[in-house]
Amino acid sequence: SSELTQEPAVSVALGQTVTITCQGDSLRPYHASWYQQKPGQAPVLVNYGENNRPSGIPDRFSGSSSGNTASLTITGAQAEDEADYYCNSRDSSGNHLVFGGGTKLTVL
Amino acid sequence: QVQLQESGPGLVKPSQTLSLTCTVSGGSISSGDYYWSWIRQHPGKGLEWIGYIYYSGTTYYNPSLKSRVTIALDASMKQFSLRLSSVTAADTAVYYCARTDILTGHYQVPVWGQGTLVTVSS
Numbered sequence: 763s764s765e766l767t768q769e770p771a772v773s774v775a776l777g778q779t780v781t782i783t784c785q786g787d788s789l790r791p792y793h794a795s796w797y798q799q800k801p802g803q804a805p806v807l808v809n810y811g812e813n814n815r816p817s818g819i820p821d822r823f824s825g826s827s828s829g830n831t832a833s834l835t836i837t838g839a840q841a842e843d844e845a846d847y848y849c850n851s852r853d854s855s856g857n858h859l860v861f862g863g864g865t866k867l868t869v870l
Numbered sequence: 871q872v873q874l875q876e877s878g879p880g881l882v883k884p885s886q887t888l889s890l891t892c893t894v895s896g897g898s899i900s901s902g903d904y905y906w907s908w909i910r911q912h913p914g915k916g917l918e919w920i921g922y923i924y925y926s927g928t929t930y931y932n933p934s935l936k937s938r939v940t941i942a943l944d945a946s947m948k949q950f951s952l953r954l955s956s957v958t959a960a961d962t963a964v965y966y967c968a969r970t971d972i973l974t975g976h977y978q979v980p981v982w983g984q985g986t987l988v989t990v991s992s
Contacts, residue, residue: 795978810978859919
């Protein structure tokens, strides 16, 4: 297996841009996916692959990657974006999934 | 629109076996494009992948749980299940069933059940 590392907490002023990162060796061969989770709710996929968004996800959510680091950028953060964000990918073996520890985003 | 629904006991005694079922509606469980997954979340903590099963019955498990986990699939019932043996309080968590899309080779989880809290306590 392998690990994905995220910053535990990030804050952003309303309307500003924030980037959340995810680091791990498995991100060299595999793309990360990103999930938003609000209290008491199941996670929601917000970005995956080479910057793909599921239907209904605002275009302010964008993904990118470089080397062993994947990033989720929220451009013009809204109050409703305050949530926990998780990355995941296949692990280095390719057979399993691994999640990052999560980043708590606060919108000020 | 595929929907997933977990079902099973919300309370399990220590040393017993946790059993949950996920019912798939609105789509096929027999597609080669997906793995059917179990993911859990301890109270106030992050997401932990438990394992998944392919429609053919092939399974993959989290190495840290492998000795205690069994995932099975019943295509006729459009259900897949989780069994976790010898549970302790450390297995208290919200358990999610989910669909993992594998077509591109970069796996993502676009469909989740609502989650069910399982408490391990005597």
